[in-house]
Amino acid sequence: MTPDDKAFLTALFDAAVDAADPAVALQGHLPDPPAGRTVVIGAGKGAAQLARAFEEAWDGPVEGIVVTRYGYAAECGALKVLEAAHPVPDEAGAAATEEILTLLAGLAEDDLVVALITGGGSALLAAPPDGLTLADERALNEALLASGAPIGAMNAIRKQVSRVKGGRLAAATRARVVSLIVSDVPGDDPAEVASGPTVPGPATRDTALAAIRAWNIDLPPRIRAHLDTAPEDAPSVDDPALAGNEVHVIASAARSLDAAATLARAQGIPAHILSDAMEGEARDIARAHAAVAREIALRGRPFARPCLLLSGGETTVTLRHKGRGGRNTEFLLSFALAIEGMEGIVALAADTDGIDGSEDNAGAFADGATCAAMRAAGVDPAEALARNDAWTAFDACGQIFAPGPTGTNVNDFRAILIR
Structure with missing residues (x-):
């Protein structure tokens, strides 16, 4: 993931927070x-x-x-x-x-x-x-x-x-x-x-x-x-x-997603809001997002490249083990596994209040090379997901997103850029 990718996704998050x-x-x-x-x-x-x-x-x-x-x-x-x-x-x-x-x-x-x-x-x-x-x-x-x-x-x-x-x-x-x-x-x-x-x-x-x-x-x-x-x-x-x-x-999340979409369109990136009210198990919702992103990257449908996918709502995590992290890092770890090896897909998932779950980060960044970077750092991403330990995996590869408390809260923010 390039510095420009992170800067773009961070700007979208900031626009969403500023709207609230x-x-x-x-x-x-x-x-x-x-x-x-x-x-x-x-x-x-x-x-x-x-x-x-x-x-x-x-x-x-x-x-x-x-x-x-x-x-x-x-x-x-x-x-x-x-x-x-x-x-x-x-x-x-x-x-x-x-x-x-x-x-x-x-x-x-x-x-x-x-x-x-x-x-x-x-x-x-x-x-x-x-x-x-x-x-x-x-x-x-x-x-x-x-x-x-x-x-x-x-x-x-x-x-x-x-x-x-x-x-x-x-x-x-x-x-x-x-x-x-x-x-x-x-x-x-x-x-x-x-x-x-x-x-x-x-x-x-x-x-x-x-x-x-x-x-x-x-x-x-x-x-x-x-x-x-x-x-x-x-x-x-x-x-x-x-x-x-x-x-x-x-x-609300709807207004914040609209603000992020407006910013992306102003920079020439068509933006599509999937939903501001997504619920369900974080790892399952992630796989659904990944399937859409892969379809766009491989076949140009349902949207043409480049484009931005945005979504909000509140996913949940069924705790199977006492790992470190929250629903947004768990979402993104599952997403990273589902797009592993794909080029041209970058993503940010974060809580708009600035804190995701048990740690001091809002979320994390991921792309198709994230899982390989985790393994190189000595962390198996699939095992980390099974342990509800997403924070450890993203911290190991340096892709934690930690803006600090934002002073507002309109729940989850997810942005996926397909080049």
Whole structure:
């Protein structure tokens, strides 16, 4: 892979991230000031940057609390930024959630709550229901992350094991709630982002139980007992108490992919967006992408060369071993194996928040020579894929992509250039 290839793919990633920049995304979405207090709450890997942008844009007094992942904080003025663990919740997240609940409980009807919600908020807002503990919520997250189930199935279960998810956070206050959401979920359903703390959805306990059966998820016994016996107390989508609330998706994978496509076309490369809502096992989705890329490279169909393929969404990884990496590096390792020996295909797969899985990289680069480079460095790529150890393989051959935290999150970004 040439330096020009990496520069081009990196520029596409940067364009996608810039399209989800909090300051840009907020434009045109600020609510009217209330008669009473303006309180900001928020959660997610991009919540602190979104809070800072809101504070700079808001004309009037503001107060509030947002919680983000460790290392993702941004300096704000009146707004308090707290940090906690992701993707498995910790005591700091639980304490931050209680602080937010206390703040909401003290508000009145003429106050306004602005909820800034981005991907990652589900783990950062930790509030187990009565009868369960933080250790139970941690065990639930670990089981779900290892299951390979899609995000919708995981969220359906999480919403039934929380005092804040599934719209419960919005129901905890008498104030009107305006939710400004950066979507990281396929289809951009606001009720799915961060498990919908301020947006009720249709998922019920029966939905959760069906997801467990469909994906054969092995839940901790205490969690399963709770699901079997607990009442369904999440607000419904037509709950009159939430009737005055507003929900706005202000940034999404679709808009970010459009920005990357526009940049490529401006440089003379026809760009094709396959989908912004791809779900499924990362290694399987990779093989499908590779099949399309190979068809273009070998036969010029369904698109003529040169061209760029773009896709987004959220793949999953069924953990078979405790290797190092995340879903984007796993995708790309499977992709690299499927295009091995091919010339003229280069690719980048990365998480738009800047962190992919267990390490500090966003993703990696690959081309037809990547697997040979891994073997030359002493790593068998097929064995690494079997061990869920994609990071080690890409690190060995120097093809890690590590831009650092980006301050936003619209999920997976995949760019495949066929010359």
